[in-house]
Amino acid sequence: MSGFIKRLKGAKLLLPPLAGYTDYPYRRILSEFDPPFLCTEMINPEAFVMESQRTMEMVKMVEGNHLNGVQLVGSDEESMRKAAAMVESMGYDYIDINMGCTVKTITRTGAGLTLMTDMNRAVSVVSAVVGTVDIPITCKMRMGPTEANKNAASLSRKLVDEGVSAITVHGRTGEKKFGLDVSLEGIKEVVDGVDVPVIANGGVYTGEDAVNFLEATGADAIMPGRGLIGNPWLVNEIKSSLNDTNTLNIAxxxxxxxxxxxxxxxxxxxxxxxxxxxxxxxxxxxxxxxxxxxxxxxxxxxxxxxxxxxxxxxxxxxxxxxxxxxx
Ligand SMILES: Cc1cc2nc3c(=O)[nH]c(=O)nc-3n(C[C@H](O)[C@H](O)[C@H](O)COP(=O)(O)O)c2cc1C
Missing domain, CATH: 1.10.1200.80 (Putative flavin oxidoreducatase; domain 2)
Known part of the structure; x- marks a missing residue:
């Protein structure tokens, strides 16, 4: 088992990419809570390859005990390949590919959620990246693009065939954006359908949520989202809930x-x-x-x-x- 998978299964917690929030300063704060994994916000591969100043700031690495990831949001094989090689050469530990972003400026370029609609492209992007670098590749997707097309399970199987190491599933479709309900059954369907670790995401605000989500979905790990904004203590809370120790009252x-x-x-x-x-x-x-x-x-x-x-x-x-x- 790779070090990445071992850590994922042991720690059961990955921190999310959050555009505009998990920047270098907040990742510094989060690293002080000793998270097992830390990820940048989504990074445009074209801007990264051109070494735009803003993007280079976004990928500045926070050193620590955690494994460091970069999330790439793109749909062009060539720039994804080049960006992936740069991420690896910077010493990052893993790359996540965004397949869930619903923001129009992203989806209209064929990236983010559009990759769930165009599964062939999703497969060729993943195949290009997996074939370029030796570090683990993960994909972060939603339940599907729409309520009528919940294809997370079938897409996951195709991506696993291409060699991805883990799948994160945000249990809402693109149509639901950030609505209330998260489909735990839908996440479970992905868990049951692939033989790589699955990370459950969506609606985790407390340590108790994390425990309940893992139990209900059978997922290997949990990824909080908005609950982490202005609340880095959620890292401790989830860690202690997963280890059955009492959560702390923050002074x-x-x-x-x-x-x-x-x-x-x-x-x-x-x-x-x-x-x-x-x-x-x-x-x-x-x-x-x-x-x-x-x-x-x-x-x-x-x-x-x-x-x-x-x-x-x-x-x-x-x-x-x-x-x-x-x-
Ligand atoms: C402000 C904001 C920025 C986000 N940025 C990203 C991103 O860069 N990449 C990504 O894959 N998801 C991004 N997401 C989605 C979250 O990572 C997560 O999947 C989603 O918020 C669901 O979890 P939650 O219900 O616990 O918030 C973002 C969400 C929010 C609210």
Missing amino acids: LVERKEVTLRHLRYLCDFYGERTGVILMRRLLGKYFSGCRNVSLLKIDSQKTGTINDVETLVERVKDVTGMEYSRN
Whole structure:
């Protein structure tokens, strides 16, 4: 068994690609929670091959104990091949291929979810990448492009024949985008149909969700998604639930420390102005569940400097639970 599969089956947890969120600064934060795997956001292979500055920033590697992955979102065999070779030469441990993105700018190029509609192309893209590099290739797909075409199980079998090492299934179709219901039976169908590990994705917000999803689907591992935004502690929560240890209550002081460290990493990487703007949308997430969080969100829109953000964070107090007040 390869080191990749061994780790996947042992740890049962992979972290997701989240465009606009799992950038270098947040992956630095996540790495401090000692995740087994860490993945970039989706990367355009053409921009990567041209070494565009923005893309090179997106693939900057965070070192640590984890295995590092890059997700590629493309449909052209040649650029996928070249990009894959670059990813491997940078020292990354695995490559994930995006087959689930529903954003129009992606799907109209034939990439993302369109690969689920055009299975022949999906197969030739995967075949090109698998034939180019020695590191493991995984694919991340949805249940299918539409409710009428739930082809995850049949596509997975074809991709496994091409040599992919694992399949991640987001249990919603493209039509459902990010709706509420996730098809656990659909994920189970993929699990039952292939002889490589399957990673279940969609709607995992707690450690308990992770345990329940694994049980209901028979999947080998779990991948949270939006639950990780502003909540890197979910890594610990899932790890401890999977190991049957009690989940931790996060002290407010730690929550503040991690929030401000994330702010610092963002500002180091993007400069203070952009870093603060990127932090604005995360403050409400970091202090989710806090009383008056809506006020905090309003006030965060007015921040312009590190100092402004620090002032807001200081105003969150522990008054029998978290509470934000303007003074
Ligand atoms: C803001 C945002 C960005 C995302 N970016 C990516 C991405 O780059 N690549 C990808 O495969 N999926 C991406 N996804 C999908 C997630 O990885 C995940 O599959 C999806 O959110 C379902 O999990 P959830 O219901 O737990 O959020 C993104 C989702 C969101 C909300």
